[in-house]
Amino acid sequence: MSLSLSLTVNGIARTLDLADPRVTLLDLLRDRLHLTGTKKGCDRGQCGACTILLDGRRINSCLALAISHDGADILTIEGVAQGDQLHPVQAAFIAHDGLQCGYCTPGQIMSAIGLLREAQTGDDPERVREAMSGNLCRCGAYAGITAAVLDAQRSMADAGRAHAA
Amino acid sequence: MNRFDYARPATIAEAVALAAEPGATYLAGGTNLLDLMKGDLVRPARLVDVTHIPGLDAIEPLADGGVRIGALVRNADLAHDADFARRFPAIAEALLAGASAQLRNAATAGGNLLQRTRCAYFYDAASACNKRTPGAGCDARGGETRMQAVLGWSEHCIATHPSDFCVPLVAFDAIVEIEGPKGRRECPLEHFHRLPGDTPERESDLAPGEMITAVRLPGAAAQFAGHARYLKVRDRTSYAFAIVSAAAALRLDGETIVEARLALGSVAAKPWRAHAAEALLAGAQANEANFRRAAEAALAEARPAGANGYKIELARRVVRRAFILAHAGTPARIQALPASPFATGALRHV
Numbered sequence: 001m002s003l004s005l006s007l008t009v010n011g012i013a014r015t016l017d018l019a020d021p022r023v024t025l026l027d028l029l030r031d032r033l034h035l036t037g038t039k040k041g042c043d044r045g046q047c048g049a050c051t052i053l054l055d056g057r058r059i060n061s062c063l064a065l066a067i068s069h070d071g072a073d074i075l076t077i078e079g080v081a082q083g084d085q086l087h088p089v090q091a092a093f094i095a096h097d098g099l100q101c102g103y104c105t106p107g108q109i110m111s112a113i114g115l116l117r118e119a120q121t122g123d124d125p126e127r128v129r130e131a132m133s134g135n136l137c138r139c140g141a142y143a144g145i146t147a148a149v150l151d152a153q154r155s156m157a158d159a160g161r162a163h164a165a
Numbered sequence: 166m167n168r169f170d171y172a173r174p175a176t177i178a179e180a181v182a183l184a185a186e187p188g189a190t191y192l193a194g195g196t197n198l199l200d201l202m203k204g205d206l207v208r209p210a211r212l213v214d215v216t217h218i219p220g221l222d223a224i225e226p227l228a229d230g231g232v233r234i235g236a237l238v239r240n241a242d243l244a245h246d247a248d249f250a251r252r253f254p255a256i257a258e259a260l261l262a263g264a265s266a267q268l269r270n271a272a273t274a275g276g277n278l279l280q281r282t283r284c285a286y287f288y289d290a291a292s293a294c295n296k297r298t299p300g301a302g303c304d305a306r307g308g309e310t311r312m313q314a315v316l317g318w319s320e321h322c323i324a325t326h327p328s329d330f331c332v333p334l335v336a337f338d339a340i341v342e343i344e345g346p347k348g349r350r351e352c353p354l355e356h357f358h359r360l361p362g363d364t365p366e367r368e369s370d371l372a373p374g375e376m377i378t379a380v381r382l383p384g385a386a387a388q389f390a391g392h393a394r395y396l397k398v399r400d401r402t403s404y405a406f407a408i409v410s411a412a413a414a415l416r417l418d419g420e421t422i423v424e425a426r427l428a429l430g431s432v433a434a435k436p437w438r439a440h441a442a443e444a445l446l447a448g449a450q451a452n453e454a455n456f457r458r459a460a461e462a463a464l465a466e467a468r469p470a471g472a473n474g475y476k477i478e479l480a481r482r483v484v485r486r487a488f489i490l491a492h493a494g495t496p497a498r499i500q501a502l503p504a505s506p507f508a509t510g511a512l513r514h515v
Contacts, residue, residue, distance in 0.1 A: 134265025
């Protein structure tokens with residue numbers, strides 16, 4: 001039995017046929033759509049490398065069956081920059097050395113974008129660390145990651161004010 | 166992961182009919198179920214995906230001051246609902262002390278109740294486990310027991326229920342609303358999870374094909390809002406299951422306790438309501454000596470399941486500390502590290 005699935009991925013509507021309902025969103029993105037920016041780390045919801053935004057909210061794509069999310073709007077790391085202009089979170093990760101090997105970075109950045117949309121942390125580094133605890137970095141770039149999230153939040157607020165003015 | 170048949174019902178009645186098939190399992194957030202399926206630890210013949218059924222994701226205030234939480238309400242949505250968090254702060258704190266932000270965005274209220282144990286032997290397909298294969302034996306007995314139960318365990322199973330959310334829920338007399346092949350019924354959460362006895366594979370009161378549709382809190386639960394805390398001790402400060410946790414709440418008249426509520430987490434196969442401790446505190450003065458007596462009473466029946474006797478003393482201290490924090494008053498805002506004993510200012514009251 002073939003299953004039909006409609007998704008919007010990085011703004012593009014896609015209709016896909018699934019031969020098997022076992023496919024996760026992570027595997028669909030990487031193997032069917034060749035969007036390999038989303039990483040497979042543990043594949044069990046423990047590391048956060050596979051973080052994407054599903055209908056605007058960060059989730060672990062390894063623990064989501066694609067077929068269950070028929071109709072969803074998905075944003076991956078490939079969809080966050082505007083052409084050559086990096087997303088403020090991407091720029092802040094570079095500015096603050098929020099990475100070393102880079103494997104966890106797409107997940108960190110998607111998680112940070114989700115965190116900023118949730119707007120629960122304010123400028124408290126402790127709350128940012130707590131809200132980023134679902135993303136492991138085995139290189140230990142945590143200090144830079146926290147600084148990058150706080151900096152991106154400031155720059156996005158500044159840009160928002162400039163835009164409103 | 167085994168092959169399975171996927172079904173997506175549009176109504177509860179349709180879901181219940183689809184789940185009547187032997188081997189069928191409901192799918193909601195999937196954060197625990199998919200993990201278990203990837204480990205080949207559960208092998209459902211059919212997944213009945215309830216996430217497209219309308220009407221199950223509402224947080225509805227009730228006339229008595231209580232609240233009805235739809236089974237599909239996401240953990241994060243409940244914790245961040247301002248009205249809910251104001252009236253049931255210990256529950257919001259427990260939710261935010263569990264898992265990670267990503268998982269809280271996916272995991273549901275109903276699924277939280279039905280999450281499986283985190284016993285390492287249950288998770289290791291090469292180990293004997295009476296939950297996975299009834300009669301196979303329990304390799305946790307005589308094994309690594311530091312995370313295992315100290316209350317209500319049996320020779321057949323010493324696993325714990327890992328939920329944070331369920332701990333304050335059971336303290337506040339939550340009711341589980343259930344639909345199934347025989348119609349609609351309710352079950353107090355306190356009686357929803359089962360102790361292992363000689364059937365550890367039966368973890369809840371649900372009959373085959375039954376689904377949780379909502380969890381209800383009575384209005385009386387909101388009367389504790391000013392003095393209600395959740396405290397969770399774990400191996401790391403965030404994104405870890407509890408070693409021991411406690412939800413403690415007080416209704417005070419001056420310094421006299423009118424009513425106390427207490428439940429413990431990760432000490433048994435179910436969220437553990439401590440009625441004897443509550444009875445001891447009713448009418449007593451709110452002070453550390455009485456909190457200590459309540460803690461003794463809460464753990465009076467505890468016994469180690471191996472080398473985990475430390476959890477009994479730890480649980481007493483967690484209970485005492487949770488009551489000290491509850492007595493000091495619910496903070497206006499949930500602390501930066503929810504339910505953590507290491508939170509800034511948490512030591513001030515001791």
